[in-house]
Amino acid sequence: MQKEPILRVEGLRTTFTGDEGTVVAVDDVSFDVNEGEIVGLIGESGSGKSVTALAIMGLLPKSTSQVTAERIMFDGRNLARASDREMRRLRGGSIGMIFQEPMSSLNPVLKIGDQLIEPIRIHERISYRAAFDRGVELLTKVGIPSPVQRMNDYPHQLSGGMRQRVMIAIALSCSPKLLLADEPTTALDVTIQAQLLDLLLEIQAETKMAIVLITHSMGVIAECADKVVVMYSGRIAEQGPVTDIFDRPGHPYTKGLMQCTPELTGNPRRLTTIPGALPSLSALPPGCRFAPRCGLAQPACEAGRPPMIGVGQNHASACIRADELVASAAQPEGAEV
Ligand SMILES: Nc1ncnc2c1ncn2[C@@H]1O[C@H](COP(=O)(O)OP(=O)(O)OP(=O)(O)O)[C@@H](O)[C@H]1O
Ligand SMILES: [Mg+2]
Structure with missing residues (x-):
């Protein structure tokens, strides 16, 4: 019998209400994360990746946002029905998080050591000394030199890369079963980004925690x-195993993202972009939201929301031409749709 996924999101919807009315930022998003699996969540800026992660964690402002879902099952519990208290216990406990901006996530007036020790002592009733030792061990694990001294530093005394390592250490401090990593490396330079990704992968291989890795980069996904x-404008455009998606993308948006990735096109000097921009949440097209930018769009694409079409095992695309796209990818070069 197949094991239940560690995280199953079903029908997640998030709206924001402001002066100009209510907009739907995440619309009917469903996906599974199996134990020990790394799931990449990708899409252009504004596609709803962070809102998805924050909604799962119950971290969106209650005054302006509304989150609904059929179910958000995590390790046997439905987070969609969990109390604030239960969510607080899970966050930083069985679910670790790393956010886009390490400077805004670390408290500038607290020493690194205190920020590491506090969550450990909240989630596990161990002595200060034992938590301090664990903190030092974690800093060592994430590659921070002189970890005992660093415990006494304040965040501003560390470089951006070191701060992000501290964030990783904090996220890992209670041995989470799931890590939500929202662009954990974007703010950093390329070499440091690569080092930190390698570090995350190393830790994942050792701990077997599941990771939802939010990124702009198909290269990172690969x-x-x-x-x-793959998210577009608050909805899932396509999802599936990485090899299937790379070999046989079933959505023109996914194909577009791949063609914009120099490491994948084999032409690192040619920068391509998908023409056009995401629609505004207050003026969404009635049919496929990608249709206005899509070279393959037909009148039917504008008529209504495209259904998810299965194009392989656990591989589905919200494009009415998905079968055609997948079939053409299986053809030799030059025969593409
Ligand atoms: N607190 C909020 N109030 C109102 N609208 C919001 C709020 N947070 C996000 N949004 C809107 O929701 C949409 C999705 O935003 P989100 O931050 O999830 O995008 P993203 O995919 O994470 O982008 P990026 O790659 O730039 O991080 C955007 O249109 C954004 O403006
Ligand atoms: Mg984001």
């Missing part, structure tokens, strides 16, 4: 992920 969920 290197790290087992499965990929």
Whole structure:
């Protein structure tokens, strides 16, 4: 019998209400994360990746946002029905998080050591000394030199890369079963990004925790992920195992993202972009939201929301031409749709 996924998101929807009314930022998003799996969540800026992660964690502002879901099952519990208290216990406990901006996630007036020790002592009733030792061990694990001294430093005394390593250490401090990593390396330079991704992969191989890795980069997905969920304008455009998606993308948006990735096109000097931009949440097209930018769009694409079409095992695409796209990818060069 197949094991239940560690995280199963079903029908997640998030709206924001402001002066100009209510907009739907995440619309009917469903995906699974199996134990020990790395799932890449990709899409252009504004596609709803962070909102998805924050909604799962119950971290969106209650005054302006509304989150609904059929179910958000994590390790046997439905987070969609969990109390604030239960969510607080899970966050930083069985679910670790790393955010886009390490400077805004670390408290500038607290020493690194205190920020590491506090969550450990909240989640596990151990002595200060034992938690301090664990903190030092974690800093060592994430490659921070002189870890005992660093415990007494404040965040501003560390470089951006070192701060992000501290964030990783904090996220790992209670041995989470699931890590939500929202662009954990974007703010850093390329070499440091690569080092930190390698570090995350190393730790994942050792701990077997599941990771939802949010990124802009198909290159990062290719290197790290087992499965990929492609988001566009608050909805899932395509999802499936990484090899299937790379070999046989079933959505023109996924193809576009791949063609914009120099490491994948074999032409690192040619920078391509997908023409056009994401629609505004207050003026969404009625049919496929990608249709206005899609070279393959037909009148039917504008008529209604495209259904998810299965194009392989656990591989589905929200494009009415998905079968055609997948079939053409299986053809020799030059015969593509
Ligand atoms: N607190 C909020 N109030 C109102 N709208 C919001 C709020 N947070 C996000 N949004 C809107 O929701 C949409 C999705 O935003 P989100 O931050 O999830 O995008 P993203 O995919 O993470 O982008 P990026 O790659 O830039 O991080 C955007 O249109 C954004 O403006
Ligand atoms: Mg984001």
